[in-house]
Structure formats: C-alpha cells, structure tokens
Amino acid sequence: MGRHRVAIVVLSGTFVLDLAVAAQAFGRRPSVFAKIRHEPETPYDIVLCGPTAAPTSLGFTIGDLSPVEWIADADTVVVPGLEEPWAPQDPTLLSAVAKAAEAGARLVSLCAGVFVLGQAGVLDGRRVTTHWALADEFRAAFPRAHLMEDEMYVDDGQILSSGGMLAAADLCLYVLRQDHGQAYANDVSRVLISPPHRAGGQAQYAKATTRPLSGSLSPVMHWLIENIAEPLTLQQVAARANMSPRTLERRFRTETGDSVAGWIARRRVERARELLENSNLTVTQVAYAAGFGSTQSLRRHFVSRIGVSPRDYRDTFRSTPEQSRTVGRPQQGPAGTPACDAGPDARRPGPFSFMH
Incomplete structure (x- = not known):
C-alpha cells in the first residue's frame, strides 16, 4: 500500500x-x-x-x-x-x-x-x-x-x-x-x-486579560478585588451593592456571564497564580492571601481551572533557591517552625463562606 x-x-x-x-x-x-x-x-x-x-x-x-x-x-x-x-x-x-x-x-x-x-x-x-x-x-x-x-x-x-x-x-x-x-x-x-x-x-500558560471593569457593577467589582483575601458572602456583596442577593446574582450574570461566586473564584485563582510566580509565600500562605482560606480549597479551584496543582504550577513557572535545597530538609517558617505546604489542611477560624 x-x-x-x-x-x-x-x-x-x-x-x-x-x-x-x-x-x-x-x-x-x-x-x-x-x-x-x-x-x-x-x-x-x-x-x-x-x-x-x-x-x-x-x-x-x-x-x-x-x-x-x-x-x-x-x-x-x-x-x-x-x-x-x-x-x-x-x-x-x-x-x-x-x-x-x-x-x-x-x-x-x-x-x-x-x-x-x-x-x-x-x-x-x-x-x-x-x-x-x-x-x-x-x-x-x-x-x-x-x-x-x-x-x-x-x-x-x-x-x-x-x-x-x-x-x-x-x-x-x-x-x-x-x-x-x-x-x-x-x-x-x-x-x-x-x-x-x-x-x-x-x-x-494563558495570561489573564486585564480588561477594564465596566458596567453598573464596576464599583462593586473593584471593591471585591481590593478585598479578595477576605471571607466574602453573597449577603455581604449584595449589601455593598445595595441590592438583594437575588437581584445581584441576576445583574452579575447579565454583566459578566458568571455568578458572583464564580467571578470571585476566578479572580482568586488569578491572584494565586501571581503569588506563586512572584512571591516567596508558601502554598498555604498563598491560599490565605488569595482568599481561599485553606490549601484544600486553593488546590481544588486551581486544579479545576488551571489543570495542575499549585505546587506543580510553581515548579513550572518559578525557579527559586528552595529547589536547590537538600531533599527532605524541612522549610522553616517566619518563626523557625516548619512550613505546612504539604501538611494537613489549615483553615481560618470562624464560619467559612460559600465562595470557598
């Protein structure tokens, strides 16, 4: 043939x-x-x-x-x-x-x-x-x-x-x-x-586009970005927008094509990517700084949206002195205690919002 x-x-x-x-x-x-x-x-x-x-x-x-x-x-x-x-x-x-x-x-x-x-x-x-x-x-x-x-x-x-x-x-x-x-x-x-x-x-590998926020909800979106590390509930965001939760959800989907929770999760993943690439924060610290509140939540959202774990992402996009250390040597936290990147899931005290 x-x-x-x-x-x-x-x-x-x-x-x-x-x-x-x-x-x-x-x-x-x-x-x-x-x-x-x-x-x-x-x-x-x-x-x-x-x-x-x-x-x-x-x-x-x-x-x-x-x-x-x-x-x-x-x-x-x-x-x-x-x-x-x-x-x-x-x-x-x-x-x-x-x-x-x-x-x-x-x-x-x-x-x-x-x-x-x-x-x-x-x-x-x-x-x-x-x-x-x-x-x-x-x-x-x-x-x-x-x-x-x-x-x-x-x-x-x-x-x-x-x-x-x-x-x-x-x-x-x-x-x-x-x-x-x-x-x-x-x-x-x-x-x-x-x-x-x-x-x-x-x-x-895709870089998040930084399109200007527009529409009637842009002030609320700017506020969300400024407070992305904080626990956020739908009721809090609705109060900030002077709307009922149901009205806010409807308006959010109309203007962004996404739910309030989905939009916030996407921004938190983007923030986590920036920190994994450009900071020396541990993965646990990144989870808190991006507003996920736990390493488990960060990993779940990260894998769902990016396709790899936060640690694998950092290994791909950032070469740090950490990678040249002796294998098995524990990383020290700010107070000399071992960091808990790979340890049990840590959570913030208090109630955890639906957005995590």
Whole structure:
C-alpha cells in the first residue's frame, strides 16, 4: 500500500518553530536516533507544499515547495501556525485541503493553523483548539466549531489540533503514539528532549486579560478585588451593592456571564497564580492571601481551572533557591517552625463562606 504520505503546508508567515517540529517528528530521523532505536528511517514520506516560495514568520523564504494540489492526495495534512491566521488564503489551497478531508485524510493543525482548516470549511461541529490568545478571533471567525481553548491538544477523530507553539510537539508525539505505539513516541521524545506527555493544558500558560471593569457593577467589582483575601458572602456583596442577593446574582450574570461566586473564584485563582510566580509565600500562605482560606480549597479551584496543582504550577513557572535545597530538609517558617505546604489542611477560624 506504500508509505504514509504527509503533506506539511508552508504559507506566507508560517511559524518556523511549528514547521520544524512537524518536519522533525515526521521527517528524516537525525543520526543519533540510531543510538536509541534500530529503526533509523522515518515511517513517513513528507512533502512541503505551498506557493513557489513562502516567506516565513522570521523573514527568510523557503523555496522548492511542491504544488498545493499534492495536498489532496496526502494521508495526513499538517498545517503549522502562521503570523496572520485570519488573512484569506488561496482558494486553490483551501480546495486541496477540503478534497483531502473528503478523501479521509487526517488533518493536523498546529497553533494558529486551525484557521486555515476553518477557511477550508472542515471544522463545523468539530472540537478544536488553538493558541489561547487567539480564542476570541477564532470564535468570531468560526462560530460553528467548538473551541476548547484550555486544552494542550484535541483529538476529534479526523481533525487534530494543538494549542500555541510548543504544544505542536505534544500533538506530534501524540500522533506518533497513535500510529506506532507508546515506545516509538517515547524514543522520538528522547531525541527532542521533550516529555512524551505534559500534564495540564493551556490554561496554566494563558495570561489573564486585564480588561477594564465596566458596567453598573464596576464599583462593586473593584471593591471585591481590593478585598479578595477576605471571607466574602453573597449577603455581604449584595449589601455593598445595595441590592438583594437575588437581584445581584441576576445583574452579575447579565454583566459578566458568571455568578458572583464564580467571578470571585476566578479572580482568586488569578491572584494565586501571581503569588506563586512572584512571591516567596508558601502554598498555604498563598491560599490565605488569595482568599481561599485553606490549601484544600486553593488546590481544588486551581486544579479545576488551571489543570495542575499549585505546587506543580510553581515548579513550572518559578525557579527559586528552595529547589536547590537538600531533599527532605524541612522549610522553616517566619518563626523557625516548619512550613505546612504539604501538611494537613489549615483553615481560618470562624464560619467559612460559600465562595470557598
């Protein structure tokens, strides 16, 4: 039946990193691969398809590209991200992608490459992802697709898509795992010095947008942010807004699309992320400073919204002198007592509000 044919699409503004990851994952194996596995040859035939010459995102041009018509006969079509994904693409290219889909080809988009698939008309009703920062633009352009912006990558059968930049490696390794097994994907990951699978999704990398607070509830929202570390009840917030709790909930959902408790929890998670990245507070101290009141509550909300634990998040985004200490040496608190990051859950005295 012949070898599996992979068409990698190269367009004006293609991200070089996405292109390199795809070419390395499916293309010719480097010489060191023979030291890892007695299968030095790639199981794929890859072809770079695009215009006669395509200037990349870094300014240099890639030439000697195969015609875009070749895409229609590929077994797998890979579309790397590109600098201006919303720009209209050549109808000939889009037709070739659509024909490949009709013929049953697997379509793999990396980062913003999913916009090209959307223009080809193959995403209606499909679950996909893209770079978290492009979520608004994607939803506006392709409202019939189901965007899962927090996911590192999404497998929707014929359509596979990855989040931003280096998530391309996660998806390509996943495809190798599906095609040739876990051991093969693991060995390719050893060449890349990249984990075969990363925990969590894009939510841990997305930066919270700081949109100006507006609307009739903006004074209450500012007050909530200023007092985010305090125990807050719906009754307290309603009294501050001079409304009944029921009216406040209704107005809050109208203006923010979220409940009062949900909005506060989101802001507390954002505050916890800032403290985990930029402070020396212990995880327990972060829980109190962000208003969760307990390490258990912080962890529950953090894992639900970010996909990883607070400690794993800190290990990823902050390198501190703590990490070079002797393993097993207890961390000392301000008064010389061991800190309780990993100890029993600590709680504030007194009643605990529904928002925790």
